[in-house]
Amino acid sequence: MNIIRTVRSVAFSSIPNRTLSTTRSLSTPSAQYTAFEVNDKTGIATLTLNRPPVNSLNLELLTEMRNCLKDAETNKCKGLIITSSSNSVFTAGLDLLEMYQPQDERVKSFWTALQSMWMELYGSKIPTAAAINGHAPAGGCLIATACEYRVMLPNFTIGLNETLIGIVAPKWFVSAFLNVVPRRVAEQAITQGKLFTTAEAHHVGLVDDVVNTKEEAIAKCEQFIASFKNVNPYARALTKQQFRIKELQELEQQREKDLQIFLGLIMQPSVQKAMGIYLEGLKKKSKKQ
Numbered sequence: 001m002n003i004i005r006t007v008r009s010v011a012f013s014s015i016p017n018r019t020l021s022t023t024r025s026l027s028t029p030s031a032q033y034t035a036f037e038v039n040d041k042t043g044i045a046t047l048t049l050n051r052p053p054v055n056s057l058n059l060e061l062l063t064e065m066r067n068c069l070k071d072a073e074t075n076k077c078k079g080l081i082i083t084s085s086s087n088s089v090f091t092a093g094l095d096l097l098e099m100y101q102p103q104d105e106r107v108k109s110f111w112t113a114l115q116s117m118w119m120e121l122y123g124s125k126i127p128t129a130a131a132i133n134g135h136a137p138a139g140g141c142l143i144a145t146a147c148e149y150r151v152m153l154p155n156f157t158i159g160l161n162e163t164l165i166g167i168v169a170p171k172w173f174v175s176a177f178l179n180v181v182p183r184r185v186a187e188q189a190i191t192q193g194k195l196f197t198t199a200e201a202h203h204v205g206l207v208d209d210v211v212n213t214k215e216e217a218i219a220k221c222e223q224f225i226a227s228f229k230n231v232n233p234y235a236r237a238l239t240k241q242q243f244r245i246k247e248l249q250e251l252e253q254q255r256e257k258d259l260q261i262f263l264g265l266i267m268q269p270s271v272q273k274a275m276g277i278y279l280e281g282l283k284k285k286s287k288k289q
């Protein structure tokens with residue numbers, strides 16, 4: 001048994017507040033794209049996305065995220081914060097290279113990993129919060145809206161911009177978005193592929209708070225998680241489940257159908273063409289910088 005395994009078996013509800021070290025890493029030795037740490041004092045886990053340059057979500061990153069989310073729950077962490085190691089991008093959303101001219105088996109595993117990660121995060125029993133310290137388009141917005149609380153740094157963008165790429169945000173992307181903004185705002189924004197600035201996102205309720213630094217964002221997330229300190233965790237989890245069970249069951253029951261719809265859509269020649277043009281545009285812009 002290695003040290004990591006020993007740490008993994010610790011239940012944070014049983015750790016007294018006076019533990020000596022501040023944080024401990026729960027990352028597995030094989031973790032490539034994430035850092036996963038638990039603050040010994042608060043019992044709060046922080047999952048940091050770390051796949052430069054833009055944290056685009058590929059199969060491996062999604063799989064690591066899911067494992068971290070499971071570990072946070074198994075270890076009875078008091079809550080989970082998701083953030084990014086980048087100074088300018090929370091995550092650029094799904095890795096377009098996983099969907100553009102994809103390999104058959106890999107693209108299936110990719111979508112299945114996305115479904116699993118989302119179900120784990122959206123249905124997590126522990127409080128979840130996103131410290132959005134950079135741009136969060138599409139899949140980035142999906143992760144943020146799956147959390148219970150969002151705080152964002154100024155002058156970045158967030159939203160479901162799929163229609164601008166010629167793809168479609170699936171129903172479960174939309175339903176999580178609808179949990180946080182009014183239906184009218186959601187329909188208009190998602191059909192337009194609108195990316196909200198931080199200020200606009202705050203105005204429509206897509207993010208709960210705006211702060212100036214990553215440290216302040218983490219502190220806000222910790223405050224949110226601490227707001228449950230007098231609440232029974234079991235009662236809290238069951239209550240949260242009542243709000244979220246419908247979307248979770250719907251996706252669970254339709255996973256294969258959802259996969260087939262995804263494959264059917266992205267494999268259309270016109271969609272592949274649009275994605276290729278979009279990727280080319282990103283590359284040109286990146287070279288100019």
Ligand SMILES: CCCCC/C=C\C/C=C\CCC/C=C/C(=O)SCCNC(=O)CCNC(=O)[C@H](O)C(C)(C)COP(=O)(O)OP(=O)(O)OC[C@H]1O[C@@H](n2cnc3c(N)ncnc32)[C@H](O)[C@@H]1OP(=O)(O)O
Binds near residue numbers: 053167
């Ligand atoms: C009929 C009913 C149907 C129901 C629906 C069913 C199925 C639906 C089917 C499909 C659904 C798919 C859902 C998709 C969700 C997504 O998340 S798609 C991804 C969307 N993301 C974006 O549009 C963001 C694109 N990126 C950017 O805008 C910028 O990169 C940035 C995030 C603002 C950061 O800007 P900056 O810091 O300036 O970095 P660069 O632009 O210079 O980028 C650096 C390099 O990274 C590459 N890159 C950027 N984003 C991605 C990405 N998402 N995937 C892959 N690669 C990306 C970029 O090309 C640069 O590469 P090089 O350095 O030039 O090689």
